[in-house]
Amino acid sequence: MNARHAISVTINGQVYAREVEARLLLSDFLRHELGLSGTHVGCEHGVCGACTVMFDGQPVRSCLMLAVQANGHALLTVEGLAADPNQLHPLQQAFRDAHGLQCGFCTPGFLMTLVPFLAENPNPTEPEVREAISGNLCRCTGYQHIVDAVLLAAQRGNLGAASRELD
Amino acid sequence: MKPAPFDYAAPDSLEAALALKAEHGDEAKFLAGGQSLVPAMNFRLVQAALLVDVNPLAELDFVWPDPAGGLRLGAMVRQRRLERDPLVARHAPLLFEAMPCVAHPQIRSRGTLGGSLAHADPAAELPVIVLALDARLRVQSAHGERWIPAADFFQGLFTTVLTPEEMLVEIALPALPPRTGTSFLEFARRRGDYAILGVAAVVSLDERGGCLQARLVYLNAGDGPLDARQAAELLRGRPPTPAAFLAAANHAAEHEIAPTGNVHATPAYQRHLARVLTRRALAMAVERARGGSDPASPA
Ligand SMILES: Cc1cc2nc3c(=O)[nH]c(=O)nc-3n(C[C@H](O)[C@H](O)[C@H](O)COP(=O)(O)OP(=O)(O)OC[C@H]3O[C@@H](n4cnc5c(N)ncnc54)[C@H](O)[C@@H]3O)c2cc1C
Numbered sequence: 001m002n003a004r005h006a007i008s009v010t011i012n013g014q015v016y017a018r019e020v021e022a023r024l025l026l027s028d029f030l031r032h033e034l035g036l037s038g039t040h041v042g043c044e045h046g047v048c049g050a051c052t053v054m055f056d057g058q059p060v061r062s063c064l065m066l067a068v069q070a071n072g073h074a075l076l077t078v079e080g081l082a083a084d085p086n087q088l089h090p091l092q093q094a095f096r097d098a099h100g101l102q103c104g105f106c107t108p109g110f111l112m113t114l115v116p117f118l119a120e121n122p123n124p125t126e127p128e129v130r131e132a133i134s135g136n137l138c139r140c141t142g143y144q145h146i147v148d149a150v151l152l153a154a155q156r157g158n159l160g161a162a163s164r165e166l167d
Numbered sequence: 168m169k170p171a172p173f174d175y176a177a178p179d180s181l182e183a184a185l186a187l188k189a190e191h192g193d194e195a196k197f198l199a200g201g202q203s204l205v206p207a208m209n210f211r212l213v214q215a216a217l218l219v220d221v222n223p224l225a226e227l228d229f230v231w232p233d234p235a236g237g238l239r240l241g242a243m244v245r246q247r248r249l250e251r252d253p254l255v256a257r258h259a260p261l262l263f264e265a266m267p268c269v270a271h272p273q274i275r276s277r278g279t280l281g282g283s284l285a286h287a288d289p290a291a292e293l294p295v296i297v298l299a300l301d302a303r304l305r306v307q308s309a310h311g312e313r314w315i316p317a318a319d320f321f322q323g324l325f326t327t328v329l330t331p332e333e334m335l336v337e338i339a340l341p342a343l344p345p346r347t348g349t350s351f352l353e354f355a356r357r358r359g360d361y362a363i364l365g366v367a368a369v370v371s372l373d374e375r376g377g378c379l380q381a382r383l384v385y386l387n388a389g390d391g392p393l394d395a396r397q398a399a400e401l402l403r404g405r406p407p408t409p410a411a412f413l414a415a416a417n418h419a420a421e422h423e424i425a426p427t428g429n430v431h432a433t434p435a436y437q438r439h440l441a442r443v444l445t446r447r448a449l450a451m452a453v454e455r456a457r458g459g460s461d462p463a464s465p466a
């Protein structure tokens with residue numbers, strides 16, 4: 001039962017090859033095996049959204065996937081969002097400008113949910129934004145400033161430009 | 168928390184997956200979207216000796232129009248795909264309308280149609296939809312296959328007729344009869360949360376506009392999708408008027424549903440919701456049956 005599985009995963013454009021136990025959650029793989037601790041873990045049962053990452057272009061809960069399931073797939077985490085470490089992605093910049101975060105614990109999950117949402121719907125209405133973030137909890141902001149940040153980012157446009165996103 | 172140790176296999180054919188399940192039975196679990204199974208394993212409410220990951224089985228990810236009318240859906244179709252597929256919008260507007268209510272976008276990216284049906288949560292939308300549409304479910308094992316009507320598939324709280332060897336592989340939704348309208352309504356505290364109560368209505372009209380037949384199926388109103396047959400029978404042969412909707416709604420709410428309440432709602436409140444939502448759902452279904460507004464049809 002403790003057999004290890006060889007996996008190879010592309011994350012933010014870089015290939016990682018590791019051996020993992022079947023029961024290792026994808027969230028723990030990112031954080032503990034690879035040191036990509038930008039992906040946060042709040043509840044480990046799919047409710048809080050803090051662990052959201054992009055998996056083959058789709059937002060998913062990394063706490064509800066096994067690391068072995070990522071074998072051969074391409075992921076984007078918050079670390080891969082901006083074009084380089086000295087820049088912010090336009091959505092991150094809008095979060096900063098509109099006070100879309102306080103403690104920041106929830107922020108990576110919101111960003112990784114909203115980047116694919118905005119790619120599909122670059123000019124959302126406020127109700128559409130609220131629906132898009134229905135699966136992400138924030139204990140600080142009361143959500144209003146997050147909604148403001150998304151609408152600001154949409155208004156500024158240019159959202160696809162910076163990210164090291166893979167398809 | 169973390170899951171207890173288990174073995175993992177990701178067979179690349181349905182035959183191989185079924186052979187593993189035949190060999191290991193109840194000790195093994197299929198891993199579909201993992202959106203109900205993995206949280207339960209993280210909490211150690213569920214432990215399995217072996218997970219058979221069926222995500223590589225692309226052959227079970229299909230949405231086909233049935234030449235005989237209706238729609239054929241593979242068990243591994245993601246909920247996210249059902250939410251957007253124009254074929255679903257066209258051939259199964261009831262399913263299309265309910266999809267945004269099934270959990271949150273990130274859950275629907277992974278969660279599958281077959282997984283939700285096999286899980287058989289009384290608060291889930293998809294069991295209600297397939298029952299209201301009289302779907303037929305194809306299940307397969309290493310020894311063969313059988314078709315099961317939705318009405319026989321669900322056996323109570325998180326229970327179906329599937330044997331430990333069987334896998335749900337396909338869902339066939341029949342074509343709707345002529346002059347038929349459908350509607351799904353639920354009340355949840357937040358979009359994507361499990362609803363406090365919900366109802367699917369299917370109404371067929373006769374040539375003079377009377378009600379030929381109706382169906383009312385509820386979620387979170389019993390130990391599985393709850394088919395309120397007596398209430399639906401009250402509508403048969405009657406003109407579809409607000410008074411008829413009220414009578415059906417009251418009957419279902421008072422005599423047929425069996426809500427148990429939860430931390431967010433008392434049973435009395437759930438019955439109240441049933442009265443309100445049933446009237447609205449019936450009115451909307453009838454309007455659509457008459458060829459009125461249908462948000463799901465492409466104009
Ligand atoms: C935060 C959160 C909110 C949610 N909200 C809702 C909601 O509002 N409404 C709702 O309906 N659901 C909701 N869900 C559940 C979600 O829709 C799941 O996707 C669904 O219940 C299970 O589908 P799955 O593909 O993820 O199955 P899995 O979790 O992989 O499997 C569930 C069970 O079914 C078995 N199984 C899976 N596929 C098959 C098959 N083809 N044949 C036989 N057995 C099979 C598995 O072995 C397991 O026992 C929510 C989940 C979360 C985490």
Ligand code: FES
Nearest residue numbers: 042043044049063
């Ligand atoms: S940690 Fe994954 S949803 Fe909360």
Ligand code: FES
Nearest residue numbers: 102104138139140
């Ligand atoms: S900013 Fe603190 S939880 Fe959202």
